[in-house]
Amino acid sequence: xxxxxxxxxxxxxxxxxxxxxxxxxxxxPVRLAAHDIQIVFAVPGIVLASIFxxxxxxxxxxxxxxxxxxxxxxxxxxVLGASGWQTFRRVTLPNIRWGVLYGAILCSARVLGExxxxxxxxxxxxxxxxxxxxxxxxxxxxxxxxxxFAVASVLTGLALVTLVIKSVAxxxxxxxxxx
Amino acid sequence: xxxxxxxxxxxxxxxxxxxxxxLTIGPGELLALLGPSGSGKTTLLRVVAGLEAPDAGTVFFDxxxxxxxxxxxxxxxxxxxxxxxxxxMTVFENVAFGLRVRPRASRPxxxxxxRRVDELLALVxxxxxxxxxxxxxxxxxxQRVALARALAVEPRVLLLDEPFGALDxxxxxxxRRWLRxxxxxxxxxxxxxxxxxxxxLELADRVVIMNDGRIEQDGTPxxxxxxxxxxxxxxxxxxxxxxxxxxxxxxxxxxGLSAARSMRxxxxxxxxxxxxxxxxxxxxxxxxxxxxxxxxxxxxxxxxLAKVELVDGLGALIQAELGRPQFxxxxxxxxxxxxxxxxxxxxxxxx
Numbered sequence: 001x002x003x004x005x006x007x008x009x010x011x012x013x014x015x016x017x018x019x020x021x022x023x024x025x026x027x028x029p030v031r032l033a034a035h036d037i038q039i040v041f042a043v044p045g046i047v048l049a050s051i052f053x054x055x056x057x058x059x060x061x062x063x064x065x066x067x068x069x070x071x072x073x074x075x076x077x078x079v080l081g082a083s084g085w086q087t088f089r090r091v092t093l094p095n096i097r098w099g100v101l102y103g104a105i106l107c108s109a110r111v112l113g114e115x116x117x118x119x120x121x122x123x124x125x126x127x128x129x130x131x132x133x134x135x136x137x138x139x140x141x142x143x144x145x146x147x148x149f150a151v152a153s154v155l156t157g158l159a160l161v162t163l164v165i166k167s168v169a170x171x172x173x174x175x176x177x178x179x
Numbered sequence: 180x181x182x183x184x185x186x187x188x189x190x191x192x193x194x195x196x197x198x199x200x201x202l203t204i205g206p207g208e209l210l211a212l213l214g215p216s217g218s219g220k221t222t223l224l225r226v227v228a229g230l231e232a233p234d235a236g237t238v239f240f241d242x243x244x245x246x247x248x249x250x251x252x253x254x255x256x257x258x259x260x261x262x263x264x265x266x267x268m269t270v271f272e273n274v275a276f277g278l279r280v281r282p283r284a285s286r287p288x289x290x291x292x293x294r295r296v297d298e299l300l301a302l303v304x305x306x307x308x309x310x311x312x313x314x315x316x317x318x319x320x321x322q323r324v325a326l327a328r329a330l331a332v333e334p335r336v337l338l339l340d341e342p343f344g345a346l347d348x349x350x351x352x353x354x355r356r357w358l359r360x361x362x363x364x365x366x367x368x369x370x371x372x373x374x375x376x377x378x379x380l381e382l383a384d385r386v387v388i389m390n391d392g393r394i395e396q397d398g399t400p401x402x403x404x405x406x407x408x409x410x411x412x413x414x415x416x417x418x419x420x421x422x423x424x425x426x427x428x429x430x431x432x433x434x435g436l437s438a439a440r441s442m443r444x445x446x447x448x449x450x451x452x453x454x455x456x457x458x459x460x461x462x463x464x465x466x467x468x469x470x471x472x473x474x475x476x477x478x479x480x481x482x483x484l485a486k487v488e489l490v491d492g493l494g495a496l497i498q499a500e501l502g503r504p505q506f507x508x509x510x511x512x513x514x515x516x517x518x519x520x521x522x523x524x525x526x527x528x529x530x
Contacts, residue, residue: 072263075230078250079257080277080332090280094267 041123046131049117054110058103065099065173066092098172105169109162112155180241180335180368181206182227187236189222196222197233198392204370209362211383212372215415219392220372221260224338227370228257240335256329256337256367260344262321264313270324271309274299277332299327302361319350326358330365337362339371343378355382376416380404388412410527413454420460420497422453422524455521457500462487462509463518470520473497475513478506489519 032039039045073095077087093100115133122129130138132155139148182204189197196219204210212220225231227238229250238245245253265273274296278287287295300306303323313321322342329337342358343351359382362369373379379386380400388395388403388411395415396408407413414421466472476496477488485506489497499519511517 072259072261073265076257076259076263076265076328077276077280079228079230079255080280080328081251081254082276082280083251086280090276091265 040121041125042129045121045123046118046129049121050111050114053114053117054107057106057110058100061103061106061173062096062099065096069095098169102166102169102173105162105166109159109166112158112162182336182368182370183239183242184223184227185237185239187223187226187233187238189219189226189231189233195392197226199236200389200392200394201236202387202394202397204368206368207366209359209369209382209384210371211379211386212370212389213374213376213379213386213416214389214395215374217391218389220374220389221340223389224340224370224372227336228255228338229253230257254332254335256332256334258322258325258329258337258339258342260341262313262325262345264321264324264328266313268312269309270300270305270311270313270316271296273313273324274327274331276328295331296327299331302330303327317350318346319354322346322354326361334367337367337369339369341373342371343373343375351378358382380416388415390415407454407525410452410454413525413527418457418498418500420455420457422455453524453526455524457486457498459521459523460497460499460501461520461522462489462499462501462506462511463520464509464511466518467520470518472516473519475511475515475517478513480506489517 037044039048073091074087077091082090113133114131115137118131119134122131122134124130124134124138126135126138132151136148136151136155139145139151182202184200184202187197187200188195198219200219200223202223212223214220222231226233229245229248240253265276268276275292278292278295281287296309297306300309303326305320305323305327308316308320313324316324322345326339326342343354346354355378371382380403383400385398386400386403387397390411396403396412398406398408403412403416407416413419461470463470471491473489473491475487476490479486480503483503485501485503487499487501487506489499491497497519509517
């Protein structure tokens with residue numbers, strides 16, 4: 001519980017009351033707290049929340065590619081004496097690399113605009129755990145319209161770059177699935 | 180390296196792919212597993228390779244129990260039906276893979292790997308294609324790459340799953356002859372799976388015929404062809420005419436065809452089956468006894484052979500094959516009546 005009692009101020013406080021009621025008295029959170037590792041209202045929390053909302057996109061891209069490829073190449077690698085890790089690194093991963101990249105791009109696109117999950121776990125500590133979309137809202141609420149729009153434009157720019165990379169990767173993914 | 184399969188069973192859901200199969204393969208032997216699809220032959224090959232764990236039974240390599248050994252430890256060369264070449268690697272890297280993944284202590288130096296791979300590519304006559312990717316090769320070339328890759332690890336046993344299955348007839352014949360020479364040259368115990376009887380009989384020293392998860396017969400190509408152990412082997416290997424009927428004591432009279440061959444009397448009321456290959460039938464214009472009159476329905480001349488379709492009085496089809504000059508001497512055509520008898524009739528009594 002100690003780590004929850006240490007939010008560095010800000011709007012996270014209102015959240016504290018709610019989270020505290022569902023925290024267990026022992027187990028990993030308490031052990032993490034003992035080592036002074038903070039999850040909620042810190043970067044790890046944001047990363048975890050982002051992973052939860054975006055990993056399904058990678059899975060959706062990679063699973064069909066792997067199914068189309070079948071498992072014969074992995075079996076061939078095993079027979080030739082490769083270990084599990086060698087098989088994954090030298091055979092499986094190269095075959096699905098575009099699928100993984102494509103999924104990662106969809107992931108980052110999703111995460112760039114993530115508001116809800118980020119808002120809940122980040123604590124919105126300015127300069128520490130604030131994300132771009134959250135920052136747009138904060139600035140807007142503070143009537144700093146120019147700054148708010150500037151940040152929004154940065155987001156738009158990133159979205160456009162992602163779009164370009166996405167279409168390049170999509171072509172390669174089709175190649176991987178067809179072969 | 181000898182292989183012994185002892186009492187191996189494998190079940191997939193409700194399908195019993197292997198039922199208590201036992202088989203011994205001597206060192207240096209070239210063995211064919213022949214059978215229709217679903218007969219368990221590929222499963223048996225995969226069990227030997229360690230890609231599939233048996234539900235019961237054991238595989239021994241040179242008398243040593245292999246149960247605890249992983250596929251990687253068995254030092255086996257496996258050529259997959261669709262080759263399973265690594266798509267993202269060049270031909271050279273494909274062949275080098277088995278050497279590159281070795282633990283550092285036993286991994287050859289780069290120069291040594293290069294020398295070995297070049298040697299193998301020369302052996303399979305692909306020395307000029309090392310830089311290509313699998314997608315840029317023909318089916319026959321891919322097959323040879325797969326073989327070179329399997330041989331790179333200096334396997335103690337070579338296992339091939341339908342090695343010519345995906346190739347067209349001409350390439351298949353060429354590769355078959357080439358593979359036979361190559362295997363004689365490297366002298367490694369080899370087992371290959373096929374559903375093509377011609378392939379099995381032409382290539383292997385010994386043929387094991389499988390059906391429904393069991394071994395039907397195990398013998399030399401000649402024994403399997405000339406002395407089939409079961410009706411299944413008789414019908415699966417080569418063309419055959421089947422005659423149904425009851426066996427009177429001492430002689431076979433089957434659907435009007437009789438053969439001067441002493442046999443056991445039928446133990447019960449059921450029909451017995453007699454089999455004669457098309458080339459074991461004799462056609463004549465006179466009643467010489469022991470045969471039956473039939474009508475010629477169709478004649479096809481295939482190279483030096485005449486394939487004749489005959490119909491007996493009950494409308495049953497009989498296929499006969501004879502040499503072309505022999506057939507021309509007979510001077511018969513479609514619609515003519517001819518006298519047919521079997522030089523040889525094999526009978527499996529219906530117990």
